[in-house]
Amino acid sequence: MxxxxxxxxxxxxxxxxxxxxxxxxxxxxxxxxxxxxxxxxxxxxxxxxxxxxxxxxxxxxxxxxxxxxxxxxxxxxxxxxxxxxxxxxxxxxxxxxxxxxxxxxxxxxxxxxxxxxxxxxxxxxxxxxxxxxxxxxxxxxxxxxxxxxxxxxxxxxxxxxxxxxxxxxxxTLPPRELSAGLAEVIKYAVLGDIEFLQWLESNIVALIDQNPSVLAEAIYRCCQMKADIVGKDEKEAGIRAYLNLGHTFGHAIEAEMGYGNWLHGEAVAAGMVLACRLSEQLGYLHPEDTARVIAILSKANLPVVPPAMPMNAWLTHMSHDKKVIDGNLRFIVIKTLGQAMLADNITADTLAATLKQYIA
Structure with a gap:
């Protein structure tokens, strides 16, 4: 234990x-x-x-x-x-x-x-x-x-x-629900631990197969990372917001598609891909980094392509995000794999370039 x-x-x-x-x-x-x-x-x-x-x-x-x-x-x-x-x-x-x-x-x-x-x-x-x-x-x-x-x-x-x-x-968890949980596991690695990402890439099949020791270690590493972050920032005044990687896009998907139609983890997975694309637009990630994230999400049987939605739907739902301050949209982006950061004042052009393939 x-x-x-x-x-x-x-x-x-x-x-x-x-x-x-x-x-x-x-x-x-x-x-x-x-x-x-x-x-x-x-x-x-x-x-x-x-x-x-x-x-x-x-x-x-x-x-x-x-x-x-x-x-x-x-x-x-x-x-x-x-x-x-x-x-x-x-x-x-x-x-x-x-x-x-x-x-x-x-x-x-x-x-x-x-x-x-x-x-x-x-x-x-x-x-x-x-x-x-x-x-x-x-x-x-x-x-x-x-x-x-x-x-x-x-x-x-x-x-x-x-x-x-x-x-x-x-x-007793359905395979789809297990995969939805793996989205959050992968999120921790992408935002804060490159060595954990490498470990996940080597152990993703064992996780899907529910190898007990591998599962326990993955859960422990995620809980330890979250405990460390929450201990420093209980009420999300700073670094705790990093744990919302993929969630601004993901919550918009859930709200537009109807709660429960896309599982939370599925929406977060597609949202992580969009966060990586946004990071590319900002000059941080390289496309091969995004491809690496897409590859492990795909191996976990998670969606990597968000649904096509009207631009006003994306913006309306994201405007209700809890990270909005003074009306300005803020996103968690990836400076480099294993290192998240908060990006303020994302321009409409940058957001449109990120979402252009996914606008209905």
Missing amino acids: YTLSVATASHQYPIFIGSHLLESAQNILTPYLNNKIAIISNDTVAALYLPQWQQILTQSGYEHFSIILPDGEQYKNWQTLNLIYDGLMQHRAERQTTLLALGGGVIGDMVGFAAATYQRGAPFIQIPTTLLSQVDSSVGGKTAINHPLGKNMIGAFYQPQAVFIDINSLQ
């Missing part, structure tokens, strides 16, 4: 990563649980893992109840968030009630936001069951819901008490 720590200005907490951790869940998580527990999941994950968690909590003597939500990015909204609040109040949850976020990134984000706001702050634990959530969204305390005009526009920074990553949960 890997164990690492996330140390932010507001809170310090552990991340546990390994195989068959569920068998030791009671011993691992007891220090982070209060007497009353709410397990919050979706109908897909609950069918697979909820009975095991209920049994663990019952045998350990905890009072617990469950709230089951519909599955899908399209449900990451106010209406579904209110289902969490309804369940908490119906079961007389208190401020000390521990919320367990059992599921992927959507569940983690919504449960985190509910925890941040229920009685002005309740403790919660992330139990991510998808690769994307294990390497990215479960760590760092970003919580949010979507708005029809923009992804993750309503939320809060709120850190969990612990993150519990059992890689065996990935065995």
